[in-house]
Amino acid sequence: MPENAVRFFLVPEWQGSPSSRAMRLIDGAEALREDLPPSATVQVPVPMEAGDSLGTPVQRLGSVLRVRDALTTALRGSDGPAIIVGGDCAADLAGLAHAAERHGPEQLAVLWLDAHPDFQHPATSPSGSASGMVLRAAIGDGEPEMIPAHTIDPARVVLAGTREADAEELVELANAGIEPLSPQATPAQIRDALLATGATRLYVHVDLDVLDPAEFGAVHAPVPFGLSLAQLLDTIRAAVAALPLAGAAICE
Template identity: 60%
Template sequence: MSKPVFLMMPEWQGSASSRAMQLAEGAEALREDLPASATREVPVPLEAGDAMGTPVARLSSLLRARDAAREAIVELGDAPPVIVGGDCASSLAGLEASVRAHGADRLAVLWFDAHPDLQHPSTSPSGAASGMTLRHALGEGSPDLACEAPIDPALLTLIGTRAIDPEEDAEIERRGVHVLDPVSIAGVTDPEQRPDPDALAAAVRDRLADSGAECVYVHVDFDVLDPAEFSAVHEAVPFGVTVAQLTAAIRAAVASLPLAGASICEFAPASASAAAEDLPTVLRVLAALTSGTAR
């Protein structure tokens, strides 16, 4: 398998935040540290776009960005696409392409995210596409965004997910989605105790081994991290995973199975100083993601 290629996609239109444009600022900060030879730009509309008569906010711009990402991925050939710099909905083109390339029954999806992103457009409180990403990846939701090549829920794993609304909880149960709770896995009862990163990494290895998958797609929304370690997100959620846990788990995943693709989302620094403070963590995650030796 070829080396991964970074697709810089500063999409913000899928975010529910009033500060969504900070995603573009985060992408700009990250761009300078990505290797130019292994980075491609995905054009994202400047305008917000409109809902096109649907419950999905800014749908017109989201569709244009997704189509541009699809074209960019085709041009990569067999190189795994690593989509960076946008909201969670930016991952849809990469997920769909990975299913087409490898087959839904062979693609494990690891979803490192504080939210399950399983909202349905008809009941979403915000209309933001980011909160519907996995619903669309599973082939449901808005017909315009629903993946024609959906992922297999049996091979989907939520990791670090802790902000779940009732409808999403019901969807997780209905589809039998596997959930890894890093707190339970680490067995930490003392808030002063640091969890062992290897515990989550081992759980990820076991999950991938049991899945029977032949390759893995890794999605990271930085709100999966504990706010004490990473603040450059729109909606910080307490009691997240540590940077050490996240990077160890990703390294375990890509050492276990070849990387089919990835999406690194929601780096939204509020200022240049905030970007400088949290950028090293983003780069650590990218280094973990590209460390795989599995073939």
């Protein structure tokens, strides 16, 4: 494979989701596999068992950590952009950490395209699901087992498409200096927010619930008044035109 080529990491993780239908993420990942180039796709092993909480408030944490560690190993030696595909949002723990390690938190902007900020704390999370804690852990707060060695800088996080958050999440986002953009923010406004971070590389996290349910409703927690598919694609195009892509994840 050419140096710095894009590689896809298929991660059919479901254990981080609070949904009673979470195992359908396995089927979703298999469907996505058909659209990925076989020579550039790595299958990351996911345990079949749910896993336990390991004495923490995080549901199924044991399996979430096993997937994170397996993906961390698979990402080693990946010099080009790594695209994480197919699991719940907790599948992105290793992708974010890998990009922060490679480029440094001072150079990495993170575009978080999600109907939810995923900024819950284990002590206050209504569901205890790891997927709702990912961004909080990625900046270095929350369950210690989930916090990576290489964290991202909250000053370089751009939260877009977010329409639903817990009151505690909003308080902690403000404390971290992360101000969600308006759900109606245009691709140009999102691009300008990324450039204003001063970063030189870009990581894009996409939870498909950022889309309006009328466009795509096959997600755990659809939220009205989301982006159209055209708006999402225009936003991603504007973002990667502004900053070179370091990695990405397409989740849920």
